[in-house]
Amino acid sequence: xxRRVKLNLFQQFRQSEIRLHELNYLFWECTVRCNLxxxxxxxxCTKIASVPDMPLPDxxxxxxxxxxxxxxxxxxxxGGEPLLRKDIDNCGFEIRKRGFQWGMVTNGFLYNSExxxxxxxxxxxxxxxxxxxxxxxxxxxRNNPLSFKKACNAIEKAVTATRLNFDVVxxxxxxxxxxxxxxxxxxxxxxxKAWRLFTIAPMGRAxxxxxLFLNSDQFDVLMKFIATKxxxxxxxxxxxxxxxVGKYELKVRDVPFFCRAGINIGSVLxxxxxxxxxxxxxxxxxxxxxxxxxxxxxxxxxxVFRNRDWNKTGICATCNEYKYCAGNGFHYRECNNPEVMVxxxxxx
Amino acid sequence: xxxxxxxxxxxxxxxxxxTIFVKSIPMKPKWIRRIIGGLSFTTALFVFQACYGTPQxxxxxxxVHGKVTSQGTNQPIAGIxxxxxxxxxxxxxxxxxxxxxxxxxxxxxxxxxxxENAVHNSKDTVVSQVNDEVVVDVILAAR
Numbered sequence: 489x490x491r492r493v494k495l496n497l498f499q500q501f502r503q504s505e506i507r508l509h510e511l512n513y514l515f516w517e518c519t520v521r522c523n524l525x526x527x528x529x530x531x532x533c534t535k536i537a538s539v540p541d542m543p544l545p546d547x548x549x550x551x552x553x554x555x556x557x558x559x560x561x562x563x564x565x566x567g568g569e570p571l572l573r574k575d576i577d578n579c580g581f582e583i584r585k586r587g588f589q590w591g592m593v594t595n596g597f598l599y600n601s602e603x604x605x606x607x608x609x610x611x612x613x614x615x616x617x618x619x620x621x622x623x624x625x626x627x628x629x630r631n632n633p634l635s636f637k638k639a640c641n642a643i644e645k646a647v648t649a650t651r652l653n654f655d656v657v658x659x660x661x662x663x664x665x666x667x668x669x670x671x672x673x674x675x676x677x678x679x680x681k682a683w684r685l686f687t688i689a690p691m692g693r694a695x696x697x698x699x700l701f702l703n704s705d706q707f708d709v710l711m712k713f714i715a716t717k718x719x720x721x722x723x724x725x726x727x728x729x730x731x732x733v734g735k736y737e738l739k740v741r742d743v744p745f746f747c748r749a750g751i752n753i754g755s756v757l758x759x760x761x762x763x764x765x766x767x768x769x770x771x772x773x774x775x776x777x778x779x780x781x782x783x784x785x786x787x788x789x790x791x792v793f794r795n796r797d798w799n800k801t802g803i804c805a806t807c808n809e810y811k812y813c814a815g816n817g818f819h820y821r822e823c824n825n826p827e828v829m830v831x832x833x834x835x836x
Numbered sequence: 837x838x839x840x841x842x843x844x845x846x847x848x849x850x851x852x853x854x855t856i857f858v859k860s861i862p863m864k865p866k867w868i869r870r871i872i873g874g875l876s877f878t879t880a881l882f883v884f885q886a887c888y889g890t891p892q893x894x895x896x897x898x899x900v901h902g903k904v905t906s907q908g909t910n911q912p913i914a915g916i917x918x919x920x921x922x923x924x925x926x927x928x929x930x931x932x933x934x935x936x937x938x939x940x941x942x943x944x945x946x947x948x949x950x951x952e953n954a955v956h957n958s959k960d961t962v963v964s965q966v967n968d969e970v971v972v973d974v975i976l977a978a979r
Contacts, residue, residue, distance in 0.1 A: 609938060653892065
């Protein structure tokens with residue numbers, strides 16, 4: 489009963505957030521080059537991308553259109569692998585100088601003491617490093633025999649920077665689901681305070697690899713694991729906001745599911761496209777920084793993200809929990825497909 | 837008043853809440869946001885992260901910058917190591933003797949200047965009452 493009340497109350501909050509449509513979080517896909525060739529890559533990145541990195545001044549020009557910068561505005565440098573950009577610290581420094589916080593998602597392969605020093609000097613305030621299991625399963629998924637060692641070195645370095653809001657993310661899949669307990673202890677031993685888990689979405693390179701996806705029993709194991717560990721309060725462990733999870737809502741995250749893509753989250757993609765999260769179907773692009781005023785696009789378009797009634801189709805059309813999930817994470821939607829790619833609604 | 841409504845919600849459920857709250861308390865969305873957020877959950881409502889992004893940055897840093905010159909020649913010195921005491925963080929001055937770095941905001945920051953070529957003496961400077969930006973120009977004496 490109380491859970492239902494909380495979820496309903498939260499819908500009021502969500503509606504007010506949709507009306508406000510405040511930009512608080514902006515991805516910059518600064519490169520699509522990558523030094524790994526992960527089996528589950530949602531972007532299908534390669535070492536030598538045909539698309540060049542976006543020049544910093546182009547992104548800054550878009551940033552300068554933002555008229556009312558909100559508190560806690562964070563810009564996330566993503567890719568590809570952002571550390572492949574030689575000017576990565578200069579990118580961060582110029583962003584920070586304009587009063588924006590910034591952070592980065594990295595595979596950790598190039599993250600060492602010198603790199604951390606450069607990035608901290610440039611005002612980096614948040615960092616996420618991927619660790620997808622213990623050595624064998626991580627290296628298998630990341631398709632590189634050195635990637636686990638490199639990621640661990642990066643994690644051990646990052647925890648020493650007290651200024652960083654740092655977390656580790658893990659893509660849970662059938663290869664590593666039996667390692668969750670060991671991985672939990674591994675991270676506790678390394679003083680990692682925050683651990684976020686998500687599943688692999690059937691997109692990019694992963695779309696054709698069925699063995700990477702959890703079945704419903706395995707997903708249940710994951711939810712129970714997170715819910716149990718959260719009660720221990722040894723670290724900030726949570727499920728990502730990728731999907732509505734039915735009976736596990738309020739047990740696996742701090743707040744109920746709320747996909748903020750296009751509501752508070754925007755992105756500037758490698759070709760200048762303006763969208764919400766970078767992993768969203770690019771047919772939903774709302775404009776382009778090379779043709780449009782970025783902030784004008786944010787303020788006057790994005791209706792498809794704010795009003796999601798259009799996605800009440802397929803299995804969502806008759807679902808009695810649609811009001812809580814609004815059609816699931818936006819990245820599970822394809823422009824021309826009425827059916828949601830993944831539904832994680834677990835039954836009571 | 838708001839607290840009273842909150843308890844009414846607990847007792848009567850969401851339909852009653854929708855009717856009572858929205859109709860009887862017209863207010864700007866930002867107020868609604870704060871009140872509902874504050875009553876029902878935590879500040880985590882406002883400090884969110886995208887599912888594949890980083891956590892939001894804390895912003896508790898300060899930009900320290902300035903210029904290092906030589907006492908003897910009055911010329912800028914390149915290659916001076918500028919480090920922050922208590923932090924594993926440093927940078928070096930560039931060709932015009934200037935340096936820039938963001939570091940953790942504290943009531944007092946101890947900055948050390950070292951000439952690794954051993955031409956100039958080292959120097960320690962303590963900066964207090966730190967705001968968002970601090971300019972520290974330093975003159976180093978020759979050894």
